[in-house]
Amino acid sequence: MKENNQIFKCASCQIQKKGTVIKKKVAVNDQEYNFIKGKEYRFCLNCAPKIREYNEYDLLNENPHLWEKYSYADAEEILEKEFGIKPKEEEK
Numbered sequence: 001m002k003e004n005n006q007i008f009k010c011a012s013c014q015i016q017k018k019g020t021v022i023k024k025k026v027a028v029n030d031q032e033y034n035f036i037k038g039k040e041y042r043f044c045l046n047c048a049p050k051i052r053e054y055n056e057y058d059l060l061n062e063n064p065h066l067w068e069k070y071s072y073a074d075a076e077e078i079l080e081k082e083f084g085i086k087p088k089e090e091e092k
Contacts, residue, residue: 002020002021002022002023003020003021003023004019004020004021005018005019005020006018006019006020006021008021008042008044009042010042010043010044010047011033011035011041011042011043011047012033012041012043012044012047012050012051013044013046013047015044017044019044019045020044020045021042021043021044022042022043022044022045022048023040023041023042023043024040024041024043024048024051024053024054025038025039025040025041025053025054026038026039026041026051026052026053026054027051027052027053027054027055027058028052037054038054056079056083056085057075057079059079059082059083059085060075060078060079063082066078066082
């Protein structure tokens, strides 16, 4: 998600900037920057491309046994049953 003309501190380079803010949920925990997996942070245009964005579908890759547990379910159904993540259409 982009927001224009904001004054903000980039979560990665830690520099206060004015301009476009890119909000991303990070994909991995990072002790150096105190990033928590799945939490949203604000990044500048220079740092944002270097940050791997969190994807709910990664939970299925990290838990392959769920495909066997729900052998006839699709990914969205597994995410909702196991993690309470609802499909995007239903969130609106």
